Amino acid sequence: MSSRMSYIQAIREAHRQEMGRDESVMLLGIDVGPLGGLFGATRSLYEEFGPSRILEFPISETGYIGAGIGMASEGFRPIIEIQMADFVTVALDQVMTVVSKEYAVTGGASSLPLVIRLPYGANLTGQGYMGGAGPAHSQSHEAWFCHSPGLTVVMPANPADALGLLKAAVRSPDPVIFMEQKGLYYAIEGEVPDGDHLVDIGRARVVTEGTDVTIVALGAMVHVAERVAEILAREDGAAAEVIDPRTLVPLDEQAILDSVRKTGRLVIAHEAHRTGGFAAEIAAIAAQKAFGDLVAPVLRCTAKDVAIPAGAAALRVLPGVADLTSTVRQVLGSAYPPQGAGLHEFGRASA
Amino acid sequence: MVLEELYRLTLGSRLAEQRITDLSKAGEIPGHHSGLNHEAVGVGIGTAVDWDDCVQTSYRSGAAVMHARGGLGVRELVLQGFGLLPGPREQHPGGPRTLRSTGIVGGQLPMAVGVALSYQLKRLPSVVVAVIGDGAASEGAVHECMNIAGVRRLPILFVIENNGIALSTLFRNTTAASSLAARGAGYGIAAATVDGHDTVAVHHAVGDAVARLRAGAGPEIIEALVSRPAEHATVIPDVRSQEDLDRARQVDCVTVLRDRLLGSGALDAQADAELVGSLSAIVDAAVAEAREARAAARAGAASHAEAGQVSDAQAWRMAHAVPPPAWMEREALEREAVS
Numbered sequence: 001m002s003s004r005m006s007y008i009q010a011i012r013e014a015h016r017q018e019m020g021r022d023e024s025v026m027l028l029g030i031d032v033g034p035l036g037g038l039f040g041a042t043r044s045l046y047e048e049f050g051p052s053r054i055l056e057f058p059i060s061e062t063g064y065i066g067a068g069i070g071m072a073s074e075g076f077r078p079i080i081e082i083q084m085a086d087f088v089t090v091a092l093d094q095v096m097t098v099v100s101k102e103y104a105v106t107g108g109a110s111s112l113p114l115v116i117r118l119p120y121g122a123n124l125t126g127q128g129y130m131g132g133a134g135p136a137h138s139q140s141h142e143a144w145f146c147h148s149p150g151l152t153v154v155m156p157a158n159p160a161d162a163l164g165l166l167k168a169a170v171r172s173p174d175p176v177i178f179m180e181q182k183g184l185y186y187a188i189e190g191e192v193p194d195g196d197h198l199v200d201i202g203r204a205r206v207v208t209e210g211t212d213v214t215i216v217a218l219g220a221m222v223h224v225a226e227r228v229a230e231i232l233a234r235e236d237g238a239a240a241e242v243i244d245p246r247t248l249v250p251l252d253e254q255a256i257l258d259s260v261r262k263t264g265r266l267v268i269a270h271e272a273h274r275t276g277g278f279a280a281e282i283a284a285i286a287a288q289k290a291f292g293d294l295v296a297p298v299l300r301c302t303a304k305d306v307a308i309p310a311g312a313a314a315l316r317v318l319p320g321v322a323d324l325t326s327t328v329r330q331v332l333g334s335a336y337p338p339q340g341a342g343l344h345e346f347g348r349a350s351a
Numbered sequence: 352m353v354l355e356e357l358y359r360l361t362l363g364s365r366l367a368e369q370r371i372t373d374l375s376k377a378g379e380i381p382g383h384h385s386g387l388n389h390e391a392v393g394v395g396i397g398t399a400v401d402w403d404d405c406v407q408t409s410y411r412s413g414a415a416v417m418h419a420r421g422g423l424g425v426r427e428l429v430l431q432g433f434g435l436l437p438g439p440r441e442q443h444p445g446g447p448r449t450l451r452s453t454g455i456v457g458g459q460l461p462m463a464v465g466v467a468l469s470y471q472l473k474r475l476p477s478v479v480v481a482v483i484g485d486g487a488a489s490e491g492a493v494h495e496c497m498n499i500a501g502v503r504r505l506p507i508l509f510v511i512e513n514n515g516i517a518l519s520t521l522f523r524n525t526t527a528a529s530s531l532a533a534r535g536a537g538y539g540i541a542a543a544t545v546d547g548h549d550t551v552a553v554h555h556a557v558g559d560a561v562a563r564l565r566a567g568a569g570p571e572i573i574e575a576l577v578s579r580p581a582e583h584a585t586v587i588p589d590v591r592s593q594e595d596l597d598r599a600r601q602v603d604c605v606t607v608l609r610d611r612l613l614g615s616g617a618l619d620a621q622a623d624a625e626l627v628g629s630l631s632a633i634v635d636a637a638v639a640e641a642r643e644a645r646a647a648a649r650a651g652a653a654s655h656a657e658a659g660q661v662s663d664a665q666a667w668r669m670a671h672a673v674p675p676p677a678w679m680e681r682e683a684l685e686r687e688a689v690s
Contacts, residue, residue, distance in 0.1 A: 097454070104670045
């Protein structure tokens, strides 16, 4: 049995289930009381659990993430909502110096079972308002947290995974960065299994099976990649395999490598900027562990390296269906070694 | 607590701190943030809290933990200086609750607020005493913590050791206000200033504040005025003017207490010399023990360079409570098989 719900309803339901199951689970945030959070993710929870379980703070990200750290060390399991992922930047000392390092610097004597929820990104779904909310309200910072050892980083793309991964994150003994794509909140609906639905942290999902090219897509780009796979099947007769890693740390390398060994071609898509983005990490893993299976260079489809403009202009720097389609076609149209051109020429002929 | 005991603890902390500072300057111990002349603050706090209270010290007030009831002694302070025991802000098994620092001044304070919030949520009678310096008081995290503690009426006492200098930057160049206790008004928090060279004054001020906190009266700030006679750290030169240095060395917290005891007749010169002798013997023995333990540890272990890097799976285990993913374990085994 399952229920149909939106991405944001699934997140709300995960809170309700976990807070109902375990009274040490607490929600910390700004405006998470009667309002139910900036986007309404925790709406109605305050009526159900009250101010002893839902703790509202002043606009002090450093202060209340730190409060969550102290609470986790005292046996609570805090879920910390940051209003938008962009606002965690003022509290990175807490996340990167304290949270990520706690287990290592205490020699395993102490771990911090807390979840930091980061609503990130822009709407890329094609449903409703498309575009950015300005340079400081549209960013995707997942790579930063992957670069701070000790953190678990999850990134659900659909309601079932949002619910299952958030519930698993709450129960993890390690701190979890929960990257929730705010453009999906109200735009995406899906079936969510009833009962205690948990999604294993560290397990990827094969979204669409295919044999010609692997598309590893993160967050909202999963939905873009699904549409691109349909276009390629219809217009090119090509079968793309779309993989949603769901968790970035620990990454399900096995699932990605199995697919790349089958298809020989790899494109990675995320809405974060290109330089230093997580796509580079996946490309490096493919180069290191599946080099002999690759028949074409690995390409990335990402946001451009520039601040994300407000409004519809954001779509000029964010990746979309057209960009990903053409990137995959470049990879499909090439063979190694490229015909009639040096390697450095790759990409020009078909671009 | 009797005056003689506070003197003994302050003096013991001094002798340990002085030796560690000297050994660090001589190169036997890596750079040390000397807590010389900050002992009164640590001892005053440590003797005023209960076993179940939580103490988070700054790097100059290690003595706070040492004398938290049933806590550590002179020997342990020396061993900590050698890196052979968890530091003063680490949890000691079976010891009183302490909170670690993070290496970034001010950044450790939010977790102390979280512990105080936990005590309040659990309706425990315990309190938190968190120590920062005047340098940390310029960090934004400190502002957020005091504001949150004030609005939630948390059982936390902020002790600011104001020694008038942040590394090399004088207090008058970091803070326009003449007092850090004055900040209390802005947060709706009671605040007071205490002579941080006087163990007895600190002990009573902290004890009274802790009693009010336990009764639910809300957070407080105590600004303890101290002075730093030595460098910020033993490896960093002191660039203060002679005039500023002289001023910083004018009052010594051990001398303050000793003179009071000698003046009242509670202590005579001979008894004082015997006390110095017996405490110095503990320090000497601890230094010998530490040297032996360190030599044994170094002789027994292959150097890190020889041992090479840990595997990815081992690194994962060092960083996470959950085990590494299966593929990572498998790769580590395969690599081992190859080599």
